[in-house]
Amino acid sequence: MATKRIGMEGSFAIAEAVKLANADVVAAYPITPQTHIVERLAELVANGELNAEYIPVESEHSAMSACLGSSAVGARTFTATAGQGLELMHEVLYVASSLRLPIVMTVANRALSGPLSVWGDHSDVMATRDCGWIQIFAENVQQVFDLVLCAFHIAEDPSVLFPTMVHVDGFHLSHVIESLYLLEQEEVDKFLPKYHHPYALNPDKPVTIGAFGPPNIYTETKKPQDIALRASKKVILQVWRKFSELTGRYYSPVESYKAKDADVLLLVMGSFSETAMMAIDKMREEGQKVGLIRLRLWRPFPFDEFRQAVAQAQLLIVLDRALSFGGPTGPVCSEIQAALYPLETRPKIISFVGGLGGRDISVPTFEDIIRRGMAKAKQGRLDELEMIEVRE
Amino acid sequence: MEKDETIEIRWHGRGGQGAVTSAELLALAAINEGKFAQAFPSFGPERRGAPVLAFNRISNVGHIRVRAAVTNPDVVVVLDPGLIYITDVTSGLKQDGIVVVNTPKSLADIKSELSGPWKLAVVNATVIAREALGIPIVNTAMLGALLKATEILGLESLVEPIKERFGPRAKNNIDACHRAYEETLMAELSVVGQGPRKAFETERLLSWQELLPGCVVIEAGNAKQYRTGDWKSQHPVWDQQRCIKCGICSLFCPEGCIGQNKEGDFEANMYYCKGCGICARECWTEAITMVEET
Ligand code: SF4
Numbered sequence: 001m002a003t004k005r006i007g008m009e010g011s012f013a014i015a016e017a018v019k020l021a022n023a024d025v026v027a028a029y030p031i032t033p034q035t036h037i038v039e040r041l042a043e044l045v046a047n048g049e050l051n052a053e054y055i056p057v058e059s060e061h062s063a064m065s066a067c068l069g070s071s072a073v074g075a076r077t078f079t080a081t082a083g084q085g086l087e088l089m090h091e092v093l094y095v096a097s098s099l100r101l102p103i104v105m106t107v108a109n110r111a112l113s114g115p116l117s118v119w120g121d122h123s124d125v126m127a128t129r130d131c132g133w134i135q136i137f138a139e140n141v142q143q144v145f146d147l148v149l150c151a152f153h154i155a156e157d158p159s160v161l162f163p164t165m166v167h168v169d170g171f172h173l174s175h176v177i178e179s180l181y182l183l184e185q186e187e188v189d190k191f192l193p194k195y196h197h198p199y200a201l202n203p204d205k206p207v208t209i210g211a212f213g214p215p216n217i218y219t220e221t222k223k224p225q226d227i228a229l230r231a232s233k234k235v236i237l238q239v240w241r242k243f244s245e246l247t248g249r250y251y252s253p254v255e256s257y258k259a260k261d262a263d264v265l266l267l268v269m270g271s272f273s274e275t276a277m278m279a280i281d282k283m284r285e286e287g288q289k290v291g292l293i294r295l296r297l298w299r300p301f302p303f304d305e306f307r308q309a310v311a312q313a314q315l316l317i318v319l320d321r322a323l324s325f326g327g328p329t330g331p332v333c334s335e336i337q338a339a340l341y342p343l344e345t346r347p348k349i350i351s352f353v354g355g356l357g358g359r360d361i362s363v364p365t366f367e368d369i370i371r372r373g374m375a376k377a378k379q380g381r382l383d384e385l386e387m388i389e390v391r392e
Numbered sequence: 393m394e395k396d397e398t399i400e401i402r403w404h405g406r407g408g409q410g411a412v413t414s415a416e417l418l419a420l421a422a423i424n425e426g427k428f429a430q431a432f433p434s435f436g437p438e439r440r441g442a443p444v445l446a447f448n449r450i451s452n453v454g455h456i457r458v459r460a461a462v463t464n465p466d467v468v469v470v471l472d473p474g475l476i477y478i479t480d481v482t483s484g485l486k487q488d489g490i491v492v493v494n495t496p497k498s499l500a501d502i503k504s505e506l507s508g509p510w511k512l513a514v515v516n517a518t519v520i521a522r523e524a525l526g527i528p529i530v531n532t533a534m535l536g537a538l539l540k541a542t543e544i545l546g547l548e549s550l551v552e553p554i555k556e557r558f559g560p561r562a563k564n565n566i567d568a569c570h571r572a573y574e575e576t577l578m579a580e581l582s583v584v585g586q587g588p589r590k591a592f593e594t595e596r597l598l599s600w601q602e603l604l605p606g607c608v609v610i611e612a613g614n615a616k617q618y619r620t621g622d623w624k625s626q627h628p629v630w631d632q633q634r635c636i637k638c639g640i641c642s643l644f645c646p647e648g649c650i651g652q653n654k655e656g657d658f659e660a661n662m663y664y665c666k667g668c669g670i671c672a673r674e675c676w677t678e679a680i681t682m683v684e685e686t
Pocket residue numbers: 630634635636637638639640641642658674675676677678679680
């Protein structure tokens with residue numbers, strides 16, 4: 001294992017992981033809202049460091065369509081997008097998951113226009129919640145690198161065969177330089193099995209994919225798709241365990257921070273969790289029993305792990321980085337409410353929305369969120385969604 | 393119709409024959425009479441000749457709420473005689489229900505092919521349509537037959553909707569409708585009998601456990617199983633005396649289903665022949681004639 005800690009931009013770390021995974025095809029639309037990920041990959045392909053087919057297409061819709069084709073012939077396929085680009089792919093995302101094509105894609109999570117915005121939040125992810133992909137959140141550059149490598153392993157497992165998104169907060173992770181440990185090529189080769197799609201397109205053994213599904217069969221096609229996506233969690237756990245044996249770095253569907261004896265838990269997804277940890281530390285020093293829950297696996301939703309992680313708490317404060325306009329609470333919070341509703345005893349839940357369109361959340365603001373959440377719970381104001389730091 | 397009755401009708405036709413139009417005209421006529429009615433098609437791949445369904449509900453009571461296909465009809469209308477042999481047209485038909493069939497066959501012949509606790513009404517709508525309209529589109533004629541068999545509406549209620557739909561061609565369609573009304577014959581079916589000869593087996597639908605990941609179909613060339621033969625209302629007949637064995641017909645057949653038999657004569661495989669008539673049109677010695685299915 002590489003023992004030297006090096007500095008690298010998040011986007012470049014992703015490109016490095018894709019190179020080490022020896023991707024066969026990279027199809028991407030190279031203009032805004034694209035990131036340095038595909039720029040760096042183009043360079044790696046051009047200078048011969050990565051022996052892959054690089055397809056610069058004319059739109060994100062075409063990028064995902066090209067990925068369908070290359071994944072279907074059994075080529076290891078990668079693409080990257082962000083924000084509006086993800087939305088333009090939307091239609092094809094569903095095709096990828098229902099055809100069971102293990103494409104790996106990083107999404108540099110961004111806000112959606114208008115007003116025109118290319119800055120970070122989770123609006124793009126939330127709009128693709130139900131598209132049938134495995135969705136994993138990273139919190140720092142090391143995780144970005146690790147989780148992209150693991151994503152190929154998970155997606156391509158013969159019992160999984162689902163496309164997988166690794167969510168990398170736009171700018172906060174895609175454009176930040178920090179340190180990480182890379183892996184050696186031999187280590188990756190040992191870790192990552194060859195991709196073999198059992199029904200890959202092959203002229204010598206023709207198959208039909210993407211046939212049409214009239215009403216008398218469509219439902220029968222959807223049930224096994226949902227069952228298989230839920231069942232993929234088993235493989236996700238296995239792959240992350242195998243990765244920890246190689247690197248000593250552990251990943252799980254739901255991760256906690258100082259949460260064991262906490263009465264009050266804050267739930268955050270993505271890169272803001274590390275800032276939130278600072279707030280937790282500070283409040284712990286003051287003697288408050290607060291902790292942090294980070295949802296790493298967004299789809300399939302890790303019900304068991306999540307319920308277990310919050311079982312002891314009195315209060316759960318959820319921070320969303322997206323809005324569900326006119327909806328019950330923030331999109332993550334309403335899922336959390338749904339996940340806990342069937343339980344006899346469950347924590348009270350308070351919903352906050354913040355960090356929209358590239359706005360940071362500072363350590364004191366996180367402290368403030370927790371305090372306000374506690375106060376609101378005491379007052380019984382559980383049915384409000386509150387947007388933080390909105391200028392009057 | 394009784395005061396508090398809702399009548400459910402299922403139309404069996406082929407793409408292009410106007411089954412959907414029939415159902416629509418009937419519903420509009422019923423609503424014009426002050427009744428409540430529904431008409432809707434069973435949406436499928438749109439192909440000329442392929443079997444299609446359309447549905448009606450007609451009620452004296454009030455707004456019809458159910459929005460699902462009619463599976464237990466009071467009346468079944470069959471626009472194409474060949475459909476009796478390839479689909480289960482009487483499926484779910486209620487006791488004492490009525491089957492209205494377009495057929496060139498006699499009442500006695502059809503009675504020997506259909507059996508069950510139902511009434512039968514027959515009319516040769518294809519001939520009526522050809523004579524009244526010049527084309528074998530039987531929807532308006534079959535509306536006449538339906539009204540004769542069921543008396544759910546007055547024949548005159550159809551006039552306005554037909555005028556609106558067909559404009560300058562309305563008069564001929566009204567004639568077809570009236571003539572079919574006059575010529576429709578009724579009989580009771582015998583409860584026991586053999587049922588119609590079935591040309592093909594009905595296909596079994598797969599369960600969700602049987603589908604492969606991504607619904608991939610690994611059986612190469614399985615389009616061979618696809619019975620395009622179900623679509624035809626006419627089939628080609630060869631005059632081998634005239635045929636000079638040039639093979640032009642086989643080149644033009646869109647199904648590629650024309651070949652030479654052991655004797656070297658050209659013939660079509662009826663499992664695939666969809667009755668398009670292209671072979672008859674392209675044959676330059678006029679050795680092929682298209683003949684109505686019966
Ligand atoms: S085109 Fe006419 S003449 Fe030629 S093979 Fe066919 S039937 Fe015979």
